[in-house]
Amino acid sequence: MTMTASPNPADSRRSRLLGKVGQKDQSLHQQQIDQLRSRADFTPELDYFLQVMENPWPAAVSERTGRPLAAILCLQAPLELFQAFGWQPFKIYSGSYVTGRLAANDLPAIMCPMLRSALGAMQLQSGFLSSFRAWVLPTTCDWVVKFTEMMKISAGLAIEETSLHRLELPHLKDQDDSRERWLEEIYKLKKFLEKMTGRVLKPGKLREALETYQRAYAVLSRLTELRRQGAVPAVWFTSIANSFFYDTAENWTAAVARALPAFEGRPRPGAGGRVFLAGSPIFFPNFKLLELMEEAGLTVVADDLCSSERLFPGAVNISDHSEFGLLSALAERYHQGCLCPTFADNDRRVNNIINPAKREYFEGVVFQVLKGCHPYDLESFSLAGPLQAEGLKFLRLETDYTAEDSQNLLTRLEAYRHHLEA
Amino acid sequence: MDIKIGLDLGSTAIKMVVVEGDQIIGRRVAPTSPGQDALAQKLIDGALAELGRKPAEIRGVASTGYGKKLFTGAGMNIDEISANALGLFRLSGGQARTIINIGGQDLKVLNLSEAGKITDFRMNDKCAAGTGRFFELVARLLDTPLERFGELSRAGAPDLELNNTCVVFAESEIVSLLARGESRETIIRGLHGSVARRVAGMVHHQLPDDGAVYLDGGPANNPGLKAALEDELMVEVKVLAEPQFTVAYGAALALS
Secondary structure: OOOOOOOOHHHHHHHHHHHHHHHHHHHHHHHHHHHHHOOOOOOHHHHHHHHHHHOOOHHHHHHHHOOOEEEEOOOOOOHHHHHHOOOEEEEOOOOOOOHHHHHOOOOOOOOOHHHHHHHHHHHHOOOOHHHEEEEEEEOOOHHHHOHHHHHHHHHOOOOOHHHEEEEOOOOOOOOHHHHHHHHHHHHHHHHHHHHHHOOOOOHHHHHHHHHHHHHHHHHHHHHHHHHHOOOOOHHHHHHHHHHHHHOOHHHHHHHHHHHHHHHHOOOOOOOOOEEEEEEOOOOOOOOHHHHHHHHOOOEEEEEOOOOOHHHOOOOOOOOOOOHHHHHHHHHHHHHOOOOOOOOOOOOHHHHHHHOHHHHOOOOEEEEEEEOOOHHHHHHHHHHHHHHHHOOOEEEEEEEOOOOOOHHHHHHHHHHHHHHHHO | OOEEEEEEEOOOEEEEEEEEOOEEEEEEEEEOOOOHHHHHHHHHHHHHHHHOOOHHHEEEEEEEOOOHHHOOOOOEEOOHHHHHHHHHHHHOOOOEEEEEEEOOOOEEEEEEOOOOOEEEEEEOOOOOOOOHHHHHHHHHHHOOOHHHHHHHHHOOOOOOOOOOOOHHHHHHHHHHHHHHOOOHHHHHHHHHHHHHHHHHHHHOOOOOOOOEEEEEOHHHHOHHHHHHHHHHHOOOEEOOOOHHHHHHHHHHHOOO
16 A cells, blocks of 8 residues: 655645645736737837837746846846846846735834735746856845845845855945945956856857847837837837846847837827936836826826836947956946936936926926835935925835725826926 | 806815806815716706806816816816816915815925925825825714814824824724824824825925915815814814815816
């Protein structure tokens, strides 16, 4: 007679929970995709971005790109470096309202909801850790600094030290020694990637990578111009931006180029209700705020979210084609040009919003704070005064990964729309 | 003269006013319950019958509040913050510069210009602390009608502070206070103080140098809350007659 070991009750409960959350997560994604496909302004050219977001998981991205994946967080690791080594940078994120439940027990009650959600989402993917050849994590906010620790505690996922590289971010931008230290960090990253790939970085390959990303930024720049005129609804701009990390830069660039004519021919909305969106990131399928803003009659014509316009640091100026010249240019672009609220000297953030090139396009600033996202929460207070002094009407909204505050948010957004007219 | 109808479909009550010119000539209120469309229509029909007016005389119907889109008979929807500003500014004779509105599940602070335009506003997040729901819960817990809160709080000792404005935790705190032998008068006074502190946190730097602070919404009928706010904010807090209808009145004015 064969004896079958009965399953461990804890394992069985865990497996049921994973099944339940996985199903809800899938349904949430599908619901959002269906909603976007059913919009009157959907065109077939936009379907590429929805397909990418339908399956942004490592296995699918690996298959789509045919490249080894490097997991990254935030925006400090120069994307062109990965490209030069033939690797695909994969940004860890999640906009799911349900996956955070898988990571809830062993984490602080109030923490970054995006990372909590990501910590849950990675548990739904079998072989998540082994999907990545390397992990490149910057020391930005406290949640990101403690991310690997949280992965271990809440998800039981321990990254091998040999495949983990931390970029130590100097939190001052306007000091020479900070710039020097950051350049050293970029060199260390280069060496790490050389070790992991078994290849030596060739300046020619890096130049090609820079050119590839310059082409991406060129199409994005055209899309952004159209956005300033109100021709690109926020849900579409965010869909396009969010999908950037889940296919090759080449494929993404071609897809944006195909989508541009659809926006170019679109009627521009009337004046009024045009705003700049600032604050915590917005990742698919968490499009709640974007949809509510649209419902309230607000048009987002610019933003500085690290999930949207700020995902793209912009083309790098190259005057020196040596390895040192190229790496220095990259280092400067990804440090000096970064407006992450974890920087101590971040006055440029205000200047970026009131920049005359943008300022003429909007009347107010909506600042979204995700509860537990402390750096943005702090900046929401320090930015309000200077922006109001510039004549911009400022609305601070605090929300979470949940749909239940939609009515409360809508009331405020509708009143803000009236306030803009006053 | 034609009449206008303003409806405020809030989370705890539906308020309706009939306005002729800029005067409120009729008002009705009913607790919010399922079937808000029919309920709102019933309020209108009842008020018209009482006033001896005919539906044909209605020039327009505007709805506001969380349920504003649930009333199919409204020709116009307006958010309750804008409606509040319109209504209270007119009722105050153009004197209001700061409005504190306490609704069933919201707490709002509005700043107005001399022309009555909103210059800034704040609203609580998804939390019932300091709202009408909070008062209702405490009323149930103390088995005391809300109408008596003002009178009872005057008799309470002044030094009790309720630490929790969270509805759930306040409940257990109040149970502990009762078990400790604190009188309900003192607890009610402490409750008003805790709500006033929460409001003060939202008002922040928004108190005007001139013009008055007005309190409206259903809980504004509670003189104990008014006194606690005056104590906390150190300014005079004015409450106009029937402050629960201000927002519905503002909705009607928006039709002009």
